[in-house]
Amino acid sequence: MVKITQNTMTVLSPKQTFIHRVMLIPAIIFSSYRSGHLADDMIRFIQSKSFLHLNTDIFMTPVIDLSSSNFERIVKDRARNMMVMYYNGNCDLCNSLQGTIHDVGITFRNEPNCLIGRLNCDTEPQICIEQTIPHYPTFKVYSKHNKDGVVYEPGPYQESYSERNMTTFMNALCGTQREMRGRLNEKVSFDISQIAL
16 A cells, blocks of 8 residues: 655555655645555556656666667766776677676666666767777776766776676776675665654
């Protein structure tokens, strides 16, 4: 059951095993929820009652597939840091790094201001020319402060292409404390009194 009142939304499980409250913007909204008990069902209900309808699905994937239709909007967004892998289909190293970049994407999936993306230069050659991609694979980092991008260079033995090194680099860039597979490291702390229930 979802109960939406003036400033809070309360979500109750069918067996009352958990309660989750979220603060909402001030508005009086009363609505009853009587649909499915899955999170997706509840999200669809809330979105149907919302006046904002945003397509956020693209940010739920571990690695964002970039194209000419979304490159400028996502990569050039000054609110986000982003690492992009430029690749082509004939590159063996590119193919072997697909798993690594996917794992790094999973690590940062819950960090909305720290994104991982990839662009296929076979299908989007104009973007690769504009971004002056010298070879494949090329990783370029677009920080909040430099949207021209800086090439992320591997070491002489490609050691910087490891999941651990990319995670460490992105943590430093984004100011996050992620470990591989998305866990938070031991340096993270929070004040439980700051959490809204």
